[in-house]
Amino acid sequence: MFAADLKNYEQRVPNSNSWPGFTLQNSHLNKKLLTLNINSLEKLTEPDVFIESISNIRFGKPAVTLYNERRSGELKVPIKTLDESFSAEIPLTLTFVDRERFAELNEIIRFGTISQDISTQPFKRDSFPLTILIIAFFGGVILNFMPCVLPVLMIKLLDITRAVGKDRKSVRLGFLSSALGIISSFLLLAIIAILFKKLGVFVTWGMQFQQPIFITISSIAILGFAAGLLGWLKFEAPDRLLNRLSRPADNKYNKSGLVGLSRHFFTGVFATILATPCSAPLVGTALTFALGGETQEIIFIFLSMGLGLALPYLSISIFPFALAIMPKPGAWMRKLEIFLAMLLCLTAVWLLTVLAEQISLTLLLLVIGSMTLATLSIVISKIFKPHLFICLAAILGLCAIVLSSGLEFLPQQKRAFLAEAKTAIGNSNPSWVVFDEQKISKYVNEGHTVLVDVSAEWCITCKVNEKLFISNGLISNSLKSGTLIGMKADWTKPDNKIANYLFSFNRYGIPFTVIYGPRARTGIVLPELLDEDTIRDAIEAASYYQ
CATH class of the missing domain: 2.60.40.10 (Immunoglobulins)
Incomplete structure (x- = not known):
């Protein structure tokens, strides 16, 4: 008792x-x-x-x-x-x-x-600041130059070259359609974020890449774009839909024109999809304010970021005479198309390596096999019986999607084989320990300086930071010498502990890097893009000895 x-x-x-x-x-x-x-x-x-x-x-x-x-x-x-x-x-x-x-x-x-990173500072919500909309807009502009979006931007540059010599009206419509695809996609993301928040779901930037089915669909879409660049696949809309949308009085808006506009529109959608696993300066600040705010704030900030990403396309649609500086079309364009197609194929391969972190080896091989056979079917369709082999490719693509979502039905296959291999490697490397928020204070009380790195396989910016600053330089040397304890939080798959940790800092995306120490028990948040000076200053500010 x-x-x-x-x-x-x-x-x-x-x-x-x-x-x-x-x-x-x-x-x-x-x-x-x-x-x-x-x-x-x-x-x-x-x-x-x-x-x-x-x-x-x-x-x-x-x-x-x-x-x-x-x-x-x-x-x-x-x-x-x-x-x-x-x-x-x-x-x-x-x-x-x-x-x-x-x-x-x-x-x-x-x-x-x-001093702290601006994106960790609390925003006063007494009024809706214009500053945040400007930050969101320029964050969207910067996304155009991130590695994940560059392939799409290069495809649009190819479209610019193709447009040389065409009438300005068709050029305007094409690039305006791409811009509309981007803005519509950001509006859809805002609506999804609002619905999830109402349901009590913790919404983050790029969270869809934690789902194997989304990665598989994205890989198939990317391979489809690559096949289109190589001339293996043509995107055609159903005649019934085109007949309804076409305007008989205007010969310029015939079926082929509508197909072209739809292709431009989905190029914009495609650019948005590839932008979501990227973070960049200003993006984190805008997302922190948006996803932590009310409905109208989410909508306006996402639309502002969409306008920023769509700026190159809007610029050409407004000033089509800029095409005069572009080189004339020629045989070199075919080589550029092949090069861009190879870039897209490499992007699909990268997505499949992310998928390998999330599903078992058996399922991964089945998904890759289905996608490979689908690609071969598209190639064969150029030789004979096009409709039959295109249908076969669609069925195989659907099989790949179903297989990637079949993880829940195969409990014995739930663990990803690459994740197991990385765990084994991590156990043999004493420099890094598994993320455990409760142990941070323990290490700090013992006088240690702790670095927490939240990243994911689908996060391009995380990979850049890891290659340039975490696996090399000051952090790597400090980990090897024992003056710094590294905690790796892998958010490739959904993890409530990591989500709660991000929320505790009012963060809604990654990369996210924090340094703790006896002089910084609540942590010093580093910017999304790391640099040696910032890392050095944070370690010195957090440690006992400076």
Whole structure:
């Protein structure tokens, strides 16, 4: 009886784990005010904080501001008395309460401002800032030059060359159709994000690439575009649909014209699909504001980002006379088409390596076999019985999609074979440990500096960071020397623990890199695109010894 009562009372003692989903995002202390930014997976009601200190500091009642649908808050605690002999670092015990929920954190608070990545700062939602729309627009513009979108942009450049000599009206319509495809896709993404949020699903940028069926469909679509560039496949719409859409009074809008416009439109859709696994400067900031905001904010920010991605296409549609600077069509275009088709095939191969992280070897081989036979059927269709072999290719493509979604029906095959191989390699490499949020504070309390890297196989920006800065340079040397502990959080597949960790920082996409240490117990968030100077400054700011 007494043991049960004792255990019951022990559970009521606040600690860092007594409030699941609660995190202290950042803090700032000056001579007049202590500012604390908190996050909670569940909505906050009336948060408060009680502060204990061994220093001669007395705090008043905090002023609380809630935002992000009441899942984040800013507590401004006035300082009533302050000993003039205060040190640069003050240890505080912070007990946060919100009705029946509570958590106790031991923090070392430093005087002065700690610089942080702009995308981790809380936005005031009293008004809808024009600045965020501008950030979203330029984030979309930058996406055009990311590796994932470049193949599509090059295809459009090929379209520009093909358009030389054509009338300006058809050029305008073609590029306007591509822009409309991009903007429509971003609007659809916004609607899906809103619906998921209403259902209580944690929405993130690129989350669809965690689903094997989406990756398989994307791979098939990419191979279809490649086959079109090689002349193996023509995209034709049904006659009945074309007859309804065509305008008999205008000869310029005949069936072939509508097919061309639909191809341009889906090129824009294609560009959006390839953009979603990419993050870039400004994109993370805009997405943080959008996905943490209300319905109208999500729609306007996604549309603004779509306009940014569509800017090259809109520019040509508005200023078609720019085509005068393009070289004349010639035999070189065929070589360019083959080169672009090879780029698309490499993109499909990359997607299949991502798929290998998510499904078993047996299913992967079946999916690849179906797609290979479908491609061969398309090639054979150019020789004889085109309709028969095109139908066969479609059936084989459908089989590949069904097989990739069959993971749930084969419980013995659930683990991906590449993931198992990587786990074995990771176990033999002591530089990296498996992500465990609870162990971060343990390592920091022991005096270690910890780097948490959240990435995924489908994240292009993550791969760039890993190649240039994580597997080489300062981070690699620090991991090998033991001065830094690395935690790898692989988000290739859905993982609620990683999703909750991202949400605790008010983040909705990856890459995401944080450095913890005795001087930075709440973590220093690094920008999406890493560089040596930023990494060095963060490690020095977090470590005991500088």
